[in-house]
Amino acid sequence: MTEPDDLQPLDDGEDDDTEFATLAGAATIQEAKRKALDQLRKVVPYVNEADVDFVVMEEGSKGGFFGRGKSEARVEARLRPSGERVAGDLPSAAEVLREFVHTTVELMGIEAHVGASVVGEALRADISGDDLGLLIGRHGATIDALQYIAAIVVNGDRRERRQVTVDAEGYRERREVALSSLAERTAQKVVREGAAVALKPMTAAERKVIHLHLKDHPRVETVSEGNEPFRAVVVSPKRPPG
Amino acid sequence: METTGGSGMLKDLLEYLAKSLVDSPDEVHVEATETDTTVVLELSVAKDDVGKVIGKQGRIARALRTIVKASAVRDGKRAIVEIID
Numbered sequence: 001m002t003e004p005d006d007l008q009p010l011d012d013g014e015d016d017d018t019e020f021a022t023l024a025g026a027a028t029i030q031e032a033k034r035k036a037l038d039q040l041r042k043v044v045p046y047v048n049e050a051d052v053d054f055v056v057m058e059e060g061s062k063g064g065f066f067g068r069g070k071s072e073a074r075v076e077a078r079l080r081p082s083g084e085r086v087a088g089d090l091p092s093a094a095e096v097l098r099e100f101v102h103t104t105v106e107l108m109g110i111e112a113h114v115g116a117s118v119v120g121e122a123l124r125a126d127i128s129g130d131d132l133g134l135l136i137g138r139h140g141a142t143i144d145a146l147q148y149i150a151a152i153v154v155n156g157d158r159r160e161r162r163q164v165t166v167d168a169e170g171y172r173e174r175r176e177v178a179l180s181s182l183a184e185r186t187a188q189k190v191v192r193e194g195a196a197v198a199l200k201p202m203t204a205a206e207r208k209v210i211h212l213h214l215k216d217h218p219r220v221e222t223v224s225e226g227n228e229p230f231r232a233v234v235v236s237p238k239r240p241p242g
Numbered sequence: 243m244e245t246t247g248g249s250g251m252l253k254d255l256l257e258y259l260a261k262s263l264v265d266s267p268d269e270v271h272v273e274a275t276e277t278d279t280t281v282v283l284e285l286s287v288a289k290d291d292v293g294k295v296i297g298k299q300g301r302i303a304r305a306l307r308t309i310v311k312a313s314a315v316r317d318g319k320r321a322i323v324e325i326i327d
Contacts, residue, residue: 019297100262103258104255104258104259104309107251107254107255107258107313108255108309108312108313108316109313109316110249134312134315134316135312137308141308142308142312143311144305145304145305145306145308145309146309148302148305148306149262149302149305149306149309151257151261152263152297153262153263168278182311227282228299228300228301229304
């Protein structure tokens, strides 16, 4: 982990519409973009990705031959001045989401910052802070519960439900990587032993990661079995065709 | 990370969550009883709102309990959430 770079307002001195830009470094460009966006959200709570221009300063490398070691990808994120933003003012749904998550986290006695954004039709809230293990919970149980309630609060009785994601310090991405690797290891075991393996119960979103990861696997297939909240993925050897 | 601690905070948390979910927030009440090891929180809401804090197959109630219990861990306590209907 690297320290976040300074976030400084770029004051062009001409009008009072402050511009914000920030530079972030990480192992990949994608990750650096996410970090830069998180940093922007610490100063401007509602940042729509569509209103941010990303400039890749360094592509980074995994380390070369001449002992030069690896270098970080560095990305600058620049928020457009408010007059040029496509998103305009924050849509009220994102504001409701931010407010709800912020107050809940505060009442849980956790010191954290919450930003919210609109990504297409979906909404996401990002919580950042130092000690978010308690907020995330075992296998994400607590943050999943918070996300579930937040989605109901935001959507109310509306028929068209917007997808709501509540994330903390990149937890969702880390969890997805961990689940993909679990899928991989389980598939290997199933192939090796020729017997089906049932995974632990997971949420629908988590099961989806497993299904998608093994969708094109030549030798195993996946199904979900059982009732919520104990519904679990079963990985089994693919039946020979015919 | 300071908390005002104890059941007061847990009560406020549950009250806030419940008020966010129901149609009649004024009728949300939480009664807290605390022992050395356990905090019992009794949540009552308007009759028409009971479903809103329980949810299909108790999913909302379960999510509320998960959040409240996680918070109680900080105080080294066990939290029990009961919904009065």
